[in-house]
Every structure is written in C-alpha cells, then in structure tokens.
Amino acid sequence: MPRTAWIVGVAALALALGVATPWLVASKLTLSLTTQAIFDALLATSVGFLILQNGRVSFGQAAFFGLGGYAFGVLVARQAMAPELAFVLALALPTLVAFLLGIVFARITGVAHAMLTLAVGQAFYEIAFRWRELAKGDDGMSFDLPQRIFGFASNSLQNPAVMVVISWSILVLSLAGLALFANSRMGQIAAAVRDNEERARFIGHDTTIPPAIVYAISAFLAAIAGLLQATYNGYIAPQMFHWSLSGSALIMAVVGGAQFIIGPAFGAVCFFFLKDFAGRFAEYWPAIVGSVLVAVTLLMPQGIVGLASRAWTRQRSRS
Amino acid sequence: MAIQLLNGVVYGGLLYLLAVGLVLIFGLREVVNFAHGALFMLGSYIGYTLAASGQWWLGLLVSVVVMAAVGCILDVLVFRSLRKHDHIVTVLITFGLLLILETVVTVTWGKAYLSYPVPRLLAGTIEIAGSPFPIYRLFIIAVSLMVAIGLAAWLRFTRMGLYVRAASTNAHVTSIQGIDVDRLSLIVVGLGTALAGLSGVVAGPLLTLSPTMGNYILIDSFIVVVIGGLGSFGGAFIAALLIGQIHNLGAIYLPWAATMLPFMLMIGILIWRPTGFAGSRT
Numbered sequence: 001m002p003r004t005a006w007i008v009g010v011a012a013l014a015l016a017l018g019v020a021t022p023w024l025v026a027s028k029l030t031l032s033l034t035t036q037a038i039f040d041a042l043l044a045t046s047v048g049f050l051i052l053q054n055g056r057v058s059f060g061q062a063a064f065f066g067l068g069g070y071a072f073g074v075l076v077a078r079q080a081m082a083p084e085l086a087f088v089l090a091l092a093l094p095t096l097v098a099f100l101l102g103i104v105f106a107r108i109t110g111v112a113h114a115m116l117t118l119a120v121g122q123a124f125y126e127i128a129f130r131w132r133e134l135a136k137g138d139d140g141m142s143f144d145l146p147q148r149i150f151g152f153a154s155n156s157l158q159n160p161a162v163m164v165v166i167s168w169s170i171l172v173l174s175l176a177g178l179a180l181f182a183n184s185r186m187g188q189i190a191a192a193v194r195d196n197e198e199r200a201r202f203i204g205h206d207t208t209i210p211p212a213i214v215y216a217i218s219a220f221l222a223a224i225a226g227l228l229q230a231t232y233n234g235y236i237a238p239q240m241f242h243w244s245l246s247g248s249a250l251i252m253a254v255v256g257g258a259q260f261i262i263g264p265a266f267g268a269v270c271f272f273f274l275k276d277f278a279g280r281f282a283e284y285w286p287a288i289v290g291s292v293l294v295a296v297t298l299l300m301p302q303g304i305v306g307l308a309s310r311a312w313t314r315q316r317s318r319s
Numbered sequence: 320m321a322i323q324l325l326n327g328v329v330y331g332g333l334l335y336l337l338a339v340g341l342v343l344i345f346g347l348r349e350v351v352n353f354a355h356g357a358l359f360m361l362g363s364y365i366g367y368t369l370a371a372s373g374q375w376w377l378g379l380l381v382s383v384v385v386m387a388a389v390g391c392i393l394d395v396l397v398f399r400s401l402r403k404h405d406h407i408v409t410v411l412i413t414f415g416l417l418l419i420l421e422t423v424v425t426v427t428w429g430k431a432y433l434s435y436p437v438p439r440l441l442a443g444t445i446e447i448a449g450s451p452f453p454i455y456r457l458f459i460i461a462v463s464l465m466v467a468i469g470l471a472a473w474l475r476f477t478r479m480g481l482y483v484r485a486a487s488t489n490a491h492v493t494s495i496q497g498i499d500v501d502r503l504s505l506i507v508v509g510l511g512t513a514l515a516g517l518s519g520v521v522a523g524p525l526l527t528l529s530p531t532m533g534n535y536i537l538i539d540s541f542i543v544v545v546i547g548g549l550g551s552f553g554g555a556f557i558a559a560l561l562i563g564q565i566h567n568l569g570a571i572y573l574p575w576a577a578t579m580l581p582f583m584l585m586i587g588i589l590i591w592r593p594t595g596f597a598g599s600r601t
Contacts, residue, residue, distance in 0.1 A: 111406045119582045126578040290418030
C-alpha cells in the first residue's frame, strides 16, 4: 500500500532528524524548550485526534494528562511498586478510564459533550486539589526518580539532550501510528460513525466501541505527555488537570488544523515558540492567544496546516 | 438547618441569574457563551470601582447598564456573524473572548484579590429560626426571585415575550413571519449580559474578586443549563435551586465529595436523558 509506505518513510526521516538534534543544537535552553514544546504537541495531538476521528470537542483532555503524571508520581514517591510497573500503570489507567467514559459518552455529541468533558476534567482537578494526603493537594509534590528505570540511569531522563530525542521519537511514532489507524478498518468505521451514526448502525457496524477505542487512544497519548512531563520535571501539581490546560491544547489543535493529523502538533510548536518570543508581552499573552483563536476560527477554519495544504494543491494544479 | 437551606437558595439564586442569561443567548443566537463567566467577572469589577468610593448602588446601576451595552456590542460584532456556524465554532470563539476579557481586567485592575463591603443599607443580620442570618443574603434571594418572576411574566404575557419564545424555538420560521429576529436578539443578548453584570455586583461582597473568578461559577452554571435542558427557562430555575442546595448541603454533610456532587449529578442525568430533564427529546 503506497500510503502506508509514505507514512513509514516520512516517519523514518523525522526520527533520524530528531536523533541528530542534540548534536546540531548546542544550547541547553533551546533543547529544554523544545522538549516542553513536544509535550504540548503530544497533548494537542490527542485533542485533535478526537476531533478528527470522533468529531467531538473535548474540554477535559487534561484529565488524562494529569492522570498519567499523577499515577506515576504518586506510585514512585511512595515506592509502591517497581518503577517500570508504575510506568505501565500510568499509561494503562487513563486509557482504561477513557475507554469506559467513551462507552458512556457514545450518545452525547456536540455542545453537551464539550460541557460534559469539561465537568469530568474539573472533577479530577478538584480531587487532586483537595486530597492533601495524595500529593500535597494544591502545593503539588516533587518526587525523586528511582536510580534506574528499564535498566537506564534515570537522571538521563531529566537531561534535555536525552529527553528531547525520546519525546520527539514518541511524537513521530504517535503521529505515524495515528495516520495508520485512520487508514485502518477500525479508523474508517469510527469516521463513518462520526459522519452519520444512524447510517453506520444501519449498515451493520457497532457504533459504540470504535468511538470508545478512539477515545482510549487519545487518552493514551495525553497520558504519555503527562507521564513524560512528570518524569522530566520530577514534579506533579493539580494544574496538570486544570481546564485551562485542556483549553489551550484545544486552541493549539484548532489553530494548527484539527482536520489533519499533524495539524495540532504543528499548532502547539508554533504557539510554544511564539509565546517564548512574545515573552515581554507576557501580560497580554492570553488576549493575543484569544484574538488568534477568534481570527483563525472565523477566517481559516481549517487552521494553518489546512491553509498550507490548500496553497500546495493550488500550486500543483497550476504547474 | 433552615439557615443552611437558605444559604443554598442564595447560591442557587446567583446561579440562576447567570444560567438564565446563558439560556437566553443560546435560545436566540444558538451561541454557547463560554465568555459568560468573564462577563460576570467584568460586571463585578465595574461595580467594585464605584463601590470602593462608597457608591455601591450607583455601581450596581452602572454595571448593569455598561454590561447591557457590552452585550449589544458583542451581539452585533460577534454573535450575529456566528449564525451560520456550527455550535462548536461558537464555543471556540467565545473561549477566545474569555481570554481577551480576562486580560483586559488583569491589565486594568491588576491580579491582586479585591473585595468590597456589603452596602450599609443591607448590613447586619436578622434572626431566622433562632440563628442570625445576614440581611444581605436575603437581598440576593429577593433579587433573583424578582428577576425570575419578572422574566417569566415578560415571556408569558407580553407580545415581545411571545416573540422571544417563538424565536428560541425556531428563529428561521419566526423571521419568515415578519419578526425582526436580529433586533430581538440584540435586546435579548443585552438582557442576558446585563443579568451577568447584575449577578457580578450582587455576588461581589460574598466573593473575592480576581480575573479568574468567573471560571468556577461558569462551570456550575453550565451544569445548571445542561441538566435543566439547553434552552429551557423553567429547567434552569429548578436546576439552579437544586445545584445550590447540593453545593451547600454537600459542603456540610459530605465535605470530601462536595465538589464532585454537581458533576456526578450532571453525568447521571445526561446518561439518563442526553437533552436534560426539561429539554425536548430529539
């Protein structure tokens, strides 16, 4: 299948580029910023994937981001189990929760879905905020990584030159995986349910499980982002669950172009560096973001990648 | 116990003032206004500016008038052009407005927490069932009851109220029958925003002011609107009282679960009836 070959080829190229980064970029600060931007890109990708495959807007994706980070942080800080097992649990728990929620949310679409996810996300935030014994509530909690994880010295996980390669590779593999999923049978069924649930049911497809699987996959990505961030910073705080984080991930996804698999990641990276660049206007930053969001939604609903893609098609048809 | 129930009614009343504005704007413009909490916050700050110099009542008036004007401007510049768009687009755009409003307030009034006192006329307490109860809280209950009764009478008995109800059900057919829905919407969005300003000033003495103060109450009012049924005025009233009670009684009897209860109720009701308990089954 040529499409699959394309995806694999581009991903391999992107991986090679990522591995070379620490040799190409000397500045530790740039590496660290890039790492943070990639965490954002993973979260935005998870929000965008839900829009792309299920046609649902989530205002609560931070719930899975926070759950991933908290599960790992709390288990490691209490030395409740081997860190490798904590790693796996931190990804499995949010995925399972999302799958179950996905089944429950199957009938709920549109605005009610946006509000429901907002409420569920805030419920997690409230728990993390108030439960002091869990992880010091509002103050947040720093924790020490165990000496070795999966046989590697764990302090390398807090070194930006290492983390940038790991997180970049994960991002590239995730994007490739999502592209392959969208082309798979399950992805096609989920898209059919998104476009017309009744028709999909009528031609004999189950209309609950495929969207729930999409939900689980998107939560898995958000959990990876949360887990990576908690590991990298050695710190968890209730803000990881807050709806403003879900909201900004949604903005990045929409501005980048949620109709495309790479759109949200692209939007996240653009936003991250724009924010860094506009540091001296920090006070006005939310208004800048808000204005960009309003302008993009009204003027170019397909986002930056959508605009680029249209320009590219036009260019090709002309020549 | 009577006191605790009354406290629940106070919070329910404030929620109603906000939720009914959301319902009005959703009914006429099909806009889910994520900026509504920020409008509440803006109204509160405008009231604060005058209340700080001892002009609490003037602050109330100015806030309501200014917010009504802000609502009209929003309707003309933003909501009117959103007519043809998907609901989700309106969610994103009003979310953008929320960020802009928060910044405007942060730059104008600063990030520090502010508070303003109860107006002198309404200071003091009154004895209810053997316990003291602040007169100011009774005032909040009275204001929200007056708004509820006034709004219900307006919608039920006036010609314009009839038009509003008709346009909330189907704006397109209503405009075909010769009613200027754009002008109607201007008035209704102005009214909804003015109510956000009213509740902002009225709630001011009970809360601390901060640029993000609208977020918490916005989420609660969304819960009210959703479980009441999107677009239902009666549903919003009942749901606001219900959430008000759950909010307060939960904090007393189930403190560890209090903040979760409204969310759980919402999830439960949506699973049972995705359109809310007073919403139409579509």
